[in-house]
Amino acid sequence: MADTIFETRVEQHRGELLAYCYRMLGSVHEAEDLVQDTMLRAWQARERYDERRASIRTWLYRIATNVCLTALEGKARRPLPSGLGAASTDPETPLVPAFEVPWLEPFPDDPAERAVRRDGLRLALVAAMQSLPARQRAVWVLREVLEFSAAEVASLLDTSVAAVNSALQRARAGLADVAEVAPPDDPAVRRTVEAYVRAFEAADVTALVELLTEDAVLEMPPVPLWFVGRHDYGAFIRRVFAMRGTGWRMVPTIANGQPAVAAYAPGDGVHRLHTLQVFTVVDGLVAHTVVFQSPAVFAAFKLADTL
Template sequence: MDRSAVLLEAAKGGDEDAFSRLVEPVLGELHAHCYRMLGSDHDAEDCVQETLLRAWKSLHRFDGVALRAWLYKIATNRCLTLIERRGRRELPTDLSTPHAEATWLEPYPEQRLAWTAQLGPEARVVALESVELAFIASLQHLSALQRAVLLLREVLEFAASEVAELLDTSVAAVNSALQRARKVLTAVGPDVTQQATLDRLGEAEQREITRRYMAAWEAGDVDAIVALLTDDAKYSMPPLPLWFAGHDGIREFLLAGPLRSRWRFVPTTANGQLAFGTYMWEDGRYIAKGLDLLVLRGPAIAEVVSFLDADFSDFGLATELTE
């Protein structure tokens, strides 16, 4: 009897520790799947916990075959319920008319992606690309079913027959939903190549972008900041619904607001992408203000999303810095 079978038998006998060890290898990728579906780290965590609770309660009905698929079935269906109840999440740049009532996308902490280190090079690139912010934002344009089918088929590579079983539907319905999802993403989805871009740039070029961006902000040099941007760059700050575009628009915004203060930037990563914890000088110390996630196009910055409500501790960042 192999280890999984031993753990399953013990778990069915009421051993909670055996159950935890049984499901542990799947938890990282399952959490990432829930994040892709929901666009929220916190909702994904709640969904995973609910999945584990339901799996534990129904373990006596599990036949011992395909544990991973069984957990994905529970998690995906829970995500579908949440999406229908809460609607889609947004970035300010996706709104035709800005409104503060929108439910915003959340950044994804690097610690959540530790499980990808166990993957081969190609599989790891796919896993990282599938949590990039642009891809997560594009998924929000899909219906709940389309989102589930696309992720299960093209990211997780389940067969159409497996997806049909996971979603309690037909293969024809799965194939139809996948076609519609691809069509929508072709129309609205950006070219999701951030991780590949970082790989092509190399570590030295990544460090140079990091150095220049930090130095420009900490010097309050608007010209240096703008020089790092593409001509059509975008700058947003959820939960604020407004956003700014192009060199002139971003320059005007920075001079009228942020660059009137002193800043310190601490590099980190979010969604597998370059990010910074930003700190503004207040009352004799630097106070955490936002998590800036950068979307690169080659060596230039195509978008900055500053998550003003980000929990800095999730990204290994302090809440304040001294001089």
């Protein structure tokens, strides 16, 4: 196979491989490194690739799976604050970041590859997946999201079909409590997020709280702090306005196939990037907001520093 043709055929799978490695690792930046490693290994082994035995896509997933499983050996899972301890009931709790924790990162949406990437990317789902053993994680993604057959997955993992089916059953049980959510372009979801943005920009906490479910969750990595319920969620938002002022601006985007906004805080005549906020909307109300404040996350989403 000519090198240029091989390179072209391999590169067309980079986007979906990135999403796969992200689902496995929970980090965009680690996923990018692993995809690069996958591509390098594929290039080095190109003379040994036999398209009569497997499609180039299947072959690449075999390499990527091995790369991911190796990377996950001995590595701590990437959590969100709600996965580490009980919710706080004091909105005045000091906001002390825990930079030593390898926090779960959000994944930027790419319209060009949305159909491939969005399925199985919900933030809560990726967070739950981090608690699964690595091979279960791989089996679930390969079977449920990427729709490889049990026989193909067995070949990818050098195991039996029975072992694949058993791992899939256990993975399904571990992810059973993660609810489905409507896509961000669903009209009801869009209306809810737009109303939330209007309330936040107007510093109207009363209106904002009315858009929350009774048990809405607010969490904000790298601060290991989270709140549950309309009252505590609203109380913390009041604290935010007291600390950072009012007159925020919010720019819509998409993360993990969910509605999100880049939030810009006012100050010195400009609005400076403060957080990326990812929403889970259920039945027309915000059920979960994850607020990320990390330069690495901002860079992955290519967010402007100021407005």
